[in-house]
Amino acid sequence: MPVDIDIAKVAKLARLELSAEELERYGAQLGDILEHAERVQALPTEGVPPTSHPLPMTNAFRSDEVTGSLDRDDVLAAAPDADGPYFRVPKILGEEVEGDNG
């Protein structure tokens, strides 16, 4: 049973720029995965508790202790761009506040 999927929207949400040919190829592959999920979903699971995690484990915590941080020079050296003590990134578009006073 084919599953309907808006691959262009998925790509856009994931910030992936795909060509028409890639959209078709990945769309088909993702469709296959979803079809597989549909088949699994059809299995009788009454009385089977849902499993969200494969590990039979809960409450894996750490105690509230400071264990240290990285050296800033090393961190910034690994970044594509830096400015003084900061990472430098292209400004996000579409954030301007409109001059609308209601």
Added chain:
Amino acid sequence: MTDEARVDWEAVIGIETHVELQTASKMFCGCPVSFGAPPNTTVCPVCLGLPGALPVPNEAAIEGILRIGAAFGCELVSYSEFHRKNYFYPDLPKNYQISQYDLPLCVNGSVEIETDESSSTIGITRVHMEEDTGKSLHVGEGGRIADADHSLLDFNRSGVPLVEIVSEPDIRSAAEARAYGSEIQRIVRSLGVSDARLEEGSMRFDANISVRRRGDEEFGTRTEVKNVNSLRSLQGAIAFEIERQVRVLEGGGSVVQETRHWNEATGVTASMRSKEESEDYRYFQEPDLVPLEVDDAWRERIVASLPELPSARRSRYRALGLDMINAGLLVDDAALGSLFDDAVAAGADPAATANRLTGEVVAYTRREGVGVSETALTADHLVELGTMVTEGDLSATAAKDVLAGVLAGEGMPRAVAEQRDLLQISDLGVIEAAVESVLAEHAEAVERMQGGDMKPVGFLVGQVMRATGGKADPKAVSELIRSRASSET
């Protein structure tokens, strides 16, 4: 015009409150949580989202959120999970925020609020655990000049434990919203899990606002207001937004569902144009984290660990006869409140002690820029001072001077009073002599009193007080003068 002035419209408001927990280390890594550290010095592979890094939850943060939930009377659920909330923004290095979706740790609580006009119960839908993002600095901020098409990023805040408290849409006015915000702040502070400072961003509000015709069941279209960083702006932004929506609707228009930005300087909200598609966070279970389970023993331990909450303290103070303002001041300042509690437990009069604490003591601490616990003042001081006044050793005025001396570290009240020569004259003979000599100097006033005109009494008392250097008991002086006037008729 205030929001309340629009009698035929009703506002429906829900508030999301974010609170940073002041744990020693971050939510999922061992970097320190420290406000004001130099940029990008409290970062590691986990909170920078470097490939392969794995998060491990901080147990103290989980304790903190459970205590917050318990303080609202929430159900602390037995099974809970972390989810990934996926979106793209430069201050979010992993491209997802670890948060909680359909299985938050705390659900179904409430909080009581009071305004000048009303008191009401606001439902708490849920309280969930997440992590804070980094901070973007735009052009001109931080004393740096970045060019117009770039931002600077500081990831120190990335991964700081963040609790989100979501209210039901039960709030009906801007004043109620402010009361709600300040009560949440008080509760969080009383738990000691966060300093909840709006100006530093450790507490932040987003408000969802809609209006409807009074009597309507259905909600109107809502807008969300962000960037609210004081209680005053919370009230201002909501009042503005209610007015704006009513004006739009009365003008035959319709409210657009959107996010609006509160501009503190201009006092208006404005639309935030967003190129983002409709919000689609594609939540899914965080595969790097196992589920959380809260059993009865843990739940009971959390509930037992709660301090006396602000609302309970406020009612206790009101029951002791304190007015709203004094009760509020003692609740808001934990050190002041506990000093009050200790003094009253040791026998001090509640009303007089509260007045001293919220009056002279608060004035002193504000002037000196210190907390009350940094002054020399103790409960013993307050008890002795109160006793000296009720037993007539100190006038009300002299008591203020003595308190000033105590605050300045001059010692116990009696010693300060002796040192500063402020003890009232207890020898009645001395007072009588002073009254006699003042009456002898003001024969005309005495005549008026004998004629039944008691107006000069105040003046004469003042003269005696002056003659005794303020150390006579004005009540005793007044009585003496009155009895002299009547005995001579």
